[in-house]
Amino acid sequence: MTHLVSLQAELERSRRRRQWVQLLMLALVLVTVLGSIQVIIIEDTDWDRVGSFGQIMESVGRFMALDLSLIPHLGIPMLETFLMACLGTLLGLFFSLPVAWFGALNVTPSKRILYPFGRFLMTLSRSIHEMVWALIFVAAVGLGALPGILAIAMRSVGFISKITAEAIENIDPKPVEAIRAVGGNNFQVMYYGILPQIKTVVLGTIIFEWDINIRRSAIMGLVGAGGLGLTFFRQMAMYNYGGVTVVILAILSLILLGEILSHYTRKAIV
Amino acid sequence: MNAYNSIQSKAPAREWSRYRFPRDLFRFTALLACLLGLMFAIDFLGIDLARLLTLFGRVGEVLSERYFPPDVDYVMQGDYLASVVETVQMAYLGALIGMLIAAPLAWFASWNVTLSRRVLYPLARLFIMASRSVHEMIWTILFVTVLGFGMLPGVCALVMFCIGFAGKLFAEEIEVIDMGPVEAMRSAGANPLQTFCYAVWPQIQTAWTGIAIYTWDVAFRAATVVGFFGAGGMGWYLKRNVQQLETERVAAILLSIVVLVVISELISAWARHRLNRKRDANRIAIEAEAA
Structure with missing residues (x-):
């Protein structure tokens, strides 16, 4: 009986340890993702050049006027x-x-x-x-x-x-x-x-x-x-x-x- | 014995031939057609076969004369190393966002669990196919035109590439699952999301992780060159030096790309190997439980 109890405790502990590791991994992934977003998307991008959503749609729209003569x-x-x-x-x-x-x-x-x-x-x-x-x-x-x-x-x-x-x-x-x-x-x-x-x-x-x-x-x-x-x-x-x-x-x-x-x-x- | 021989000689002698009439006719006609097609192709593309013969000598000559001592100092500079880090980040972000979009698309694009076979299935299939068919270089050029230079268009191009690449593999993995748990969930009144989370997800979890690792690896390979059309990272340095005919620097950059890709491939192979071992162990455990 005591053997079973200790086994259960052991199982519980290993589960908790695994959860901690998973949480740590998740945090690591989150930090790297946020870091990459900060460096690549926010700092490196020339937002004036990208313009507003309307301007983006306008440049997409230019692609939509098919040139069928080609x-x-x-x-x-x-x-x-x-x-x-x-x-x-x-x-x-x-x-x-x-x-x-x-x-x-x-x-x-x-x-x-x-x-x-x-x-x-x-x-x-x-x-x-x-x-x-x-x-x-x-x-x-x-x-x-x-x-x-x-x-x-x-x-x-x-x-x-x-x-x-x-x-x-x-x-x-x-x-x-x-x-x-x-x-x-x-x-x-x-x-x-x-x-x-x-x-x-x-x-x-x-x-x-x-x-x-x-x-x-x-x-x-x-x-x-x-x-x-x-x-x-x-x-x-x-x-x-x-x-x-x-x-x-x-x-x-x-x-x-x-x-x-x-x-x-x-x-x-x- | 005699009687046997006489019977043999009386029977009409059957001609044995290596060639059988209709089958071999088709075979040789197909071969002839292939050869003609080959000749046509060589003629149409204007390929000089004599040049092909001396090709390796010339490639070797060009490499040894112009590209040979690679300018290693150039790729050890801080600027270049920073661009390597940027490339890694670009691939990471592109693969991650791409897979986040690819996952629901793959769910819709798999015939057995899709939400609606009439509308969502063909739409998701079409989207995955379209993003797969257009090469990542073309995506890069398009995004650079729309969004301007920088790493954002590179990330967008990689996202499209990963949607196509991972979406197809993800969907294939869903289509071969065991439908038993799905039916059990459905008959117990679960909604589609619950069915996906509790019946589909546990079956595809490991396979998807393997695909995700592989996708990251392939995305990195693509990220090394998206800069060629103005999307940041190492490709930009490659483009600049190619245009300035700095061949020794080009050689060094190419070498650095090969080394980095081989490293990333080794890491991904190791990770997938470990994962497969775990999957096998899981499968053995499940089978043991069932028995």
Whole structure:
């Protein structure tokens, strides 16, 4: 009986301690949030420039006067953006094959050197924003669609190769052993033993990434790779806010199209 | 044995081929179409394939000649470090406000518990999809045009980005919950808010926390570059130095971005890992209780 009572007291005490910790965390979060609001929103903002609510609504209103005369000129940039996303995803897949091979623990050629290297490449590719990749490639290969494609490819490598490497690590090792046992070389092991097992996962991932890449390729024009981004940038530079809205609507419709396409392709594959 | 052989030889010999008629025709036609599409794309975008071949040599050359010794002193300056802190705060605030808006939206945008399937569901879906579809850079430019330079438009852009990102993941998490508790609450006469708080929330709590950590991580990644279009933080320094062709400083800034993002990713991976362990432990405890 006394044992039970002491247990209850112990439980009560631990609950109270947990509540204290939670309260402390909440206070900490509140203080940091208030601090950030003070620094970022109140001190740093030029409230005269923002103006009153009416003035904000007025500048929003300028975007609402759609410039429909732009629509005939949007076809080619839309196609460019779409193709840039497709080629970027394809090139990204091409780059991610070796990275996935290095970064999968069970097939990597060397666990000491290439495995960490592959993992590092995956993190590096994902942690650099596509704008930054685009800046690097515009500096290296000049303006045009090529730097956009390369930037999208580099940004896609991380995700595709990470999922692929995880799929390779989770395969059933028996087919691989069977092919080894009948004398298959490394390439045959990969082609007949590993590839059939990871095919669906990789295809699903590529479709997913392609869908995201349409979104990314729509902004590549902002740093000098063509497509809808360039049209957006031009409309912005001309202060033609109605045109800007039309370009954004074009981007939205392209993405909607991509989402519908990827939905049906995924259904057809899986 | 003889009889068997004779039967075999009398049977019409069946042709075995690696190629099967309709299936392979479709397959090769699709392959051909893909190749043609690829050629068309390369031609349409005016890509010089010869340039692609020498690409890595040239990228290496550019990096080593112009970007190489990164100007580390530049990123160690007080001004720049202050902008790093501002970037962190921007991401923090943007992710927090974004998720506060995304949570009710996700509730409305999940088919199984939404308040009204006719009105609120499509509206919330549309809002989440629209904020997800427009890239955070475009949001930044739009908010800078409306609100002027500074960190406020950056925070607003991140808020929109987080609504799209977290809203979708939150809603997906609600849609796979066990509907038993929800029905129990409803049949006991609970109002929608009570149903959400006592039947839905306990089931999604851990998953949402994981998503929240991930959202913060992704928002930070976006926050490093929103300044590129005038929304404060490190991106502004990046833009200025890119335009002044101070390539060694650009290299240093890019390096600092990579280092910070990797650190934030490590922290978020560690936090999510701990959370998952806790979730597994919880699940085991629940299963043990049920058994």
